[in-house]
Amino acid sequence: MKAVALTRYLPIDDPQSLIDVELPTPVPGEHDLLVRVEAVSVNPVDTKVRSPKPQVEAQPKVLGYDAAGTVEAIGGSVAGFRPGDRVYYAGDVTRPGSNAEYQLVDARLVGHAPKSIDLAAAAALPLTTITAWELLFQRMPFDSERGGAGKSLLIIGGAGGVGSIAIQLARRAGFGVIATASRKETIDWCLGLGAHQVIDHRDPLAPQLAALGFEQIDAVMNLADTEHYWEAVGGILAPQGHVGLIVEPEGALKIGDPYKAKCIGIHWEMMFTRPRFKTADQAEQGRILERVGALIDAGELRGTQTETLVPINAANLREAHRRLESGKTIGKLVLAGW
Ligand SMILES: NC(=O)c1ccc[n+]([C@@H]2O[C@H](COP(=O)([O-])OP(=O)(O)OC[C@H]3O[C@@H](n4cnc5c(N)ncnc54)[C@H](OP(=O)(O)O)[C@@H]3O)[C@@H](O)[C@H]2O)c1
Numbered sequence: 019m020k021a022v023a024l025t026r027y028l029p030i031d032d033p034q035s036l037i038d039v040e041l042p043t044p045v046p047g048e049h050d051l052l053v054r055v056e057a058v059s060v061n062p063v064d065t066k067v068r069s070p071k072p073q074v075e076a077q078p079k080v081l082g083y084d085a086a087g088t089v090e091a092i093g094g095s096v097a098g099f100r101p102g103d104r105v106y107y108a109g110d111v112t113r114p115g116s117n118a119e120y121q122l123v124d125a126r127l128v129g130h131a132p133k134s135i136d137l138a139a140a141a142a143l144p145l146t147t148i149t150a151w152e153l154l155f156q157r158m159p160f161d162s163e164r165g166g167a168g169k170s171l172l173i174i175g176g177a178g179g180v181g182s183i184a185i186q187l188a189r190r191a192g193f194g195v196i197a198t199a200s201r202k203e204t205i206d207w208c209l210g211l212g213a214h215q216v217i218d219h220r221d222p223l224a225p226q227l228a229a230l231g232f233e234q235i236d237a238v239m240n241l242a243d244t245e246h247y248w249e250a251v252g253g254i255l256a257p258q259g260h261v262g263l264i265v266e267p268e269g270a271l272k273i274g275d276p277y278k279a280k281c282i283g284i285h286w287e288m289m290f291t292r293p294r295f296k297t298a299d300q301a302e303q304g305r306i307l308e309r310v311g312a313l314i315d316a317g318e319l320r321g322t323q324t325e326t327l328v329p330i331n332a333a334n335l336r337e338a339h340r341r342l343e344s345g346k347t348i349g350k351l352v353l354a355g356w
C-alpha cells in the first residue's frame with residue numbers, strides 16, 4: 019500500500035522530512051478495523067511528533083491522527099461495524115498513523131461518519147472534536163446539553179482546529195461564548211461559528227472583557243498557550259471558576275493567588291490518554307464521534323474543513339505541515355484521495 023512516512027526527524031523544508039513509501043497492508047487484530055483511508059487531516063501533534071531531532075527510525079514511521087474512510091475488514095471481537103461502513107476517527111498516537119492507504123484502528127475509538135458530509139469533511143473533525151468534547155464536558159464540569167446556561171466562557175484560540183468545534187459545542191450547550199482571534203478573517207470565522215463576541219488575544223484580555231460588560235468570566239478554555247495567558251486567566255475568572263488546558267507548558271505553573279484564593283478548578287485534557295492506556299472507558303471516544311456525527315446530520319453542528327489538498331502524498335503533507343507550523347491556519351486543513 020502507499021503511505022507517507024519518515025525515518026529521520028528533519029525541518030519541513032527538507033524533501034526527506036516526509037517521504038512516499040510502499041508498506042505491507044496490515045492485518046486486523048481482535049478489536050481492530052482495517053480502514054481504507056480516503057481522507058486525512060493534519061494537527062499540531064503531527065508537527066510536534068515530526069519535530070527535528072537526531073533520532074533515526076529503523077522502519078518508516080507513519081504519522082497522521084485524523085482519518086475518514088471505509089471499513090475493509092474487521093477483527094474477531096469487533097461489534098457495531100461491517101465492511102463497507104463509512105467511518106471517522108483520530109485513533110491512537112502509539113500505533114501507525116492515518117497517512118497510509120490502509121490503517122488499523124481499535125473499533126472502540128471509531129464512529130460512523132456523518133451521512134450529510136463527504137469523507138474529506140469528516141476527516142477534519144475527530145481529533146479536535148474529541149479534544150473539545152472531553153475537555154468541556156468530561157474534564158470540566160459542564161453538561162453537554164444545557165450545562166452552559168447562564169454562564170460565560172472565554173475560548174482562547176477560537177479560530178484554530180480545536181477552537182472551531184469548541185465554539186459550536188459551547189454555544190449549543192448554552193454558554194455565552196467569547197472567542198479570541200487576532201485577524202479579520204479569524205474574527206469573521208469565529209462569529210460565523212456562533213461566538214457571541216470576539217476579542218483580540220494580542221491585547222490585554224481583562225480591559226476588552228470589561229468593555230463588553232464582563233467583570234469576570236465563569237470558565238476559560240485556553241487552547242493556545244498555557245503559560246502566556248496563565249496570569250491573565252487567573253485574573254478574569256470568577257471565584258470557583260474553571261480553566262481548561264490542552265497545551266503543555268514549558269515551565270512550572272504557579273498555583274498561588276489568584277488561583278488559590280478563588281479556588282479555581284484546573285482541568286487538563288489529553289485526547290490520546292484513553293487509547294494510549296486502553297482505559298476501561300476508551301469506547302467513550304467512539305460514542306463522542308457517533309453523537310457528534312448525529313448532531314452534524316441534524317444540522318446542529320457544522321464541519322470545520324477550510325482547505326483541501328489532493329492527493330495524499332509526501333509533497334502535499336509537507337505543504338500541510340508547513341502551513342500548520344505557521345500558526346495561522348483557520349479551521350482544518352484536509353488531504354484527500356490517493
Ligand atoms: N492536549 C490535547 O489533547 C490536544 C489536542 C489537540 C490540540 N492540542 C494542542 O492545542 C493547540 C491548538 O491546536 P489547534 O489544532 O487548535 O491549532 P491550530 O489549528 O494550529 O490553531 C491555529 C489558530 O491559533 C490561533 N493562535 C495562534 N497563536 C495564538 C496565540 N498566541 N493566542 C491565541 N491564539 C493563537 C490563530 O488565530 P489568529 O490567526 O486569530 O491569531 C490560528 O487561527 C496546539 O498546541 C495543539 O498541539 C492539544
